[in-house]
Amino acid sequence: MPATTTAGPTPLFSPGFAINPEPTLAHLRNTDPLHLLAPGVIVVTRYADCRAALVAPGLSAAGGQADRKQRSGAATSMLNTDDDAHRRLRRPGHQLLGPGAIDGILPTLRSQFSDFFAQVADRDTVDLATEVSEPxxxxxxxxxxxxxxxxxxxxxxxxxxxxxxxxDPMPSADGAAQARRAVAKLDTWVERHLGTYPNGRLGRLITPDVARDDVVGIANLAVVGGWAPLAELLTTAIELALYNPDHRQAALGGQASTWCEDVIRWHTPIPFVARKATTDVDLPGGVVPKGTQVIIHIGSSGRDTEQFSEAGVAIDRPQVRQHLALGAGAHFCLGAPLVRAVLPVALDAFFRGLPGARTRGTLFAWRPGVFPRRPLSTAVLLS
Ligand code: HEM
Structure with a gap:
């Protein structure tokens, strides 16, 4: 059972925590790994507990997402279903986003990225987040x-x-209303696309077992869950490579995929995920009682020095894929092959296309905010 409600240097999810979460997370990892945030809600921060929680059959993703589904009007998707319902949706998701599918689009992506940088090369400056990573x-x-x-x-x-x-798992009332409108607009757009291109990559997923609405849900989840984290990760990786020549060398050399993987751990664009206990669940740090809402802080797990010897990005880290930034178990990120393919291709295209790119500053900085955790954007000088 969680033993205490003391949250450490600054309370979890407070404004102070949003600016610099690591002191509080380190305190919880050391003293209170199954932290009781409120009655019936615990936050798990150690790597061993987070990994065990992600793969525990008694912790339901559908239960964890129930509030969010209701708030944002999100369709039924892989992320808010369990067991057979989840496996049924996972198959077409894998067909769309699995390693084979992503290998097939890589040549197109390479050429689109290099065309993109050819178009911005004659600018004086670009904003890294909005004018490079998001596009x-x-x-x-x-x-x-x-x-x-x-x-x-x-x-x-x-x-x-x-x-x-x-x-956003904790939106204001306005934020939740905006999310509902955006999700409805996205779904309408996907439905129109399916009507216009029935034999496109999305249209081909429809079979007697996979309905049109299922495909709308898969596309929706890929956009809502994938676009912003991918953009933020690109900003982080390019910024690190711009600020530090050793990182740039690693990002562009033979160890690029190892370096990129460790950036995913270090940045962890999705800092936590939610589950609900359908039974008492044994974790290394203690028992989670049935009915508890569990917040699995995967961002904290990536900074756990019991698992990762140093917190900063490492150029040569053994077992680099052990991080939990892309989840683990049944709900492991379906976009992982795309993320892992895009990052090195984008870095290569950036430094080839903009060889003189540099920044004014020398310090990597985070923007305040609990979810998602983002780097401050940088103005990149091109000429
Ligand atoms: C750096 C970028 C990304 C990060 C850090 C990330 C992280 C995650 C995490 C942690 C989960 C597990 C959620 C849970 O267990 O509750 C997840 C699931 C998922 N991700 Fe990603 N993701 C990223 C990009 C993407 C992209 C680009 C796509 C799609 C193209 C995508 C599609 C999905 C889907 C469909 C799931 C649900 C899988 C399931 O429930 O079976 N993600 N992601």
Whole structure:
């Protein structure tokens, strides 16, 4: 059972925590790993507990997502179903986003990214987050979903950005209303796309076992869950490589995929995920009673020095894929092959296309905010 309600240096999810969460998370890992946040809600912070919680059959993702589903109007999806219902949706998801599918789009992505940088190369400056990472994330998702020839190709970046509002697990009333509108708009757009392109990558997922609404849910989840985290990760990785020549060398050399993987652990764009206990669940740190809402702080797990010897990004880390930033178990991120493919391709295209790119500053900085956790954007000087 959780033993205490003391949250450490600054309370969890408070404004102070949003600016710098790590002191509180380190305190909880050391003293109170199954922290009782409120009656019936615990926060798990150690790597061993987070991993065990992600794979525990008694912790339901559907239960964890129930509030969010109701608030944002999210469709039934892989993320808010369990067991057979989840496995049924996972199959078409894998067909769309699995390693084979992503290998098939890589040549197109490479050429689209290099065209993108050819277009910005004559600018004096660009904002890294909004003028580089977000457009690259839009290109990656449109390519993966096969919607680049869809009815509104020019407005897709905007539509994806609006839909990202539904990712916030703790929105204000206005934020929740905005998320509901954005999700409805995205769904309408996907339905129109399916009507116009029945034989596209999304349309081909429809079979006697996979309904049109299922495909709308898969596309919706890929956009809501994937666009913003991918854009933020691209900003983080490019910023690190711009600030530090050792990181740049690692990002562009033979160890690029190891370095990129460790950036995913270090940044962890999705800091926590939610579950509900359908039975008493044994974790290494204690028992989670049936009915408890569990917040699994995967961001904290990636900084646990019991598991990862140093907290910063490492160029050569053994077992680099052990991090939990992409989840674990049945709900492991379906976008992982896309994320892992896009990151090195984007870094290569960035430094090839903009060889003189540099920043004014020398310090990587985070933007305040609990979810998602984002780096401050940087103005990149090109000439
Ligand atoms: C850096 C970027 C990303 C991060 C850090 C990330 C992280 C995660 C995490 C932690 C989960 C597990 C959620 C849970 O267990 O409750 C997840 C699930 C998922 N992700 Fe990602 N994701 C990223 C990008 C993407 C992209 C680009 C896509 C789609 C193209 C995507 C599609 C999905 C889907 C469909 C699921 C649900 C899988 C299931 O429930 O079976 N993600 N992601």
């Amino acid at each position: 690259l994330a839009t290109l990656a998702l449109t390519c993966a979903l096969g919607v680049q020839d869809g009815p509104e190709p020019d407005g897709l970046g905007h539509l994806f950005a609006e839909s990202a509002a539904a990712l």
